[in-house]
Amino acid sequence: MDLAEKVLQGDRRAVARLITEVENSGKLAGDILKALHGRTGHAHIIGVTGPPGAGKSTLIDRLAKSYRLLNKKIGIIAIDPSSPFTGGAILGDRIRMSDLNTDPGVYIRSMGTRGHLGGLSRATADVVKILDAFGMDKIIIETVGAGQSEVEIASMAHTTILVEMPGLGDDIQTIKAGIMEIGDIFVVNKADRQGADRTELELRAMLELQSEPGLWVPPILRTVASSNEGITSLRDSIEIHYSHLTSSGNLDKHNYIRTKQEFLSIMREELIGLVIQSELSESQLDGIIMSILKRESDPHTEVSRIIQRFSANR
Amino acid sequence: MSERKIRVLIAKPGLDGHDRGAKIVARALRDAGMEVIYTGLHQTPEQIVETAIQEDVDFIGLSCLSGAHMTLFPKITALLREKGAEDILVTGGGIIPEEDIPLLKKSGIAEIFGPGTPLDDIIDFHRKHIRK
8 A cells, every 4th residue: 555545544654754755855755745636625724823932832732622622633734944054953843732742633743944935844835735635624834933024824824823922013013014914813822911902902003004895804812822711712713714715715716826836836846857857967067156156157148058958959 | 856854853751850951962963954853841652652653753862860761761662663663763861770771772772872972972873873
């Protein structure tokens, strides 16, 4: 029995192996993903983003438990940054999710960004597919601690939750472009701390400026994840958002855009691989880079030369 | 581009709350380019084994300073065998008396890194014993 078959039959070890294979861009990955594609498209993908220390991991732990009460199966993808120097990483999001480790209805995987910017890792989309095919009802993605422009999660997730906490910056932060625009639901976590009123007020002021009639108006919720406060209303809001997406036709639109992006990015990767494999040995590449460095040539000229040679050889 | 990344689970089984050593090893392996998943304190053997399987790690590094290593470590290797995951290599560290080491190795622990082990030795061990 092959890996894809085992995943569909619920073998957790096979899921783990397959995720490793796609993370390492292994040889088997493409074929297995082909086999799984037809079984995907059922999961509701939930993104959780926000600054480091806002309580994303704890919130996800409580949210997952809340969904387990409804018998939903939960996949969690927790992303932490890889070192830009050594490629190593400390993946520590699970520390807050220990109780879920032995729940057979939960599968958690930690991933390093491995050089990918934007708050996710390159393989995140494929891991979502694997967990979807594995039968998870909700797939929760925790981004790296996000600053201002890690907005990739918005195109990956159906529902994006932006987690804030009291005491980070003034109201100018809320009118900046970027991450403040991608939340479908805003959460002020650690709401028992001083300054929660002000944080909520500033978020409300920002949202009033951007609301348009007929569009989804992001709710602002207060939670204290560590003591499980506000988690049920968060779960309810997520479900309301999902039905809004479905009834407004926006879910189909979202899935179309995501599929198109995926198709184009696979195409890009495969094409580059093909061109490099047939036209560019390591030593040729080295020669080209040296000539560009010495200003004897330039990158644009070299790329068009290679592409011309590649098309001529077809 | 295909790159094999070494993944290690650093785990604290049992009841002791001393994890400075575990964190130092985690940091050293990180600086050696590995992906290190840290479980946090007070984990049961079941939690550790299930985490190792979900994370598809090559190694589990156990840290125990409570004296319960003769119970906890073999329980973990037995659970791994039960789940068909005995290819995950298990090492241990902490306050472990010399005379316990042969017994632990017999129970399936690959290596014991006692206090004072140079971090480079630990890194080298992981590089040499990576799963095929």
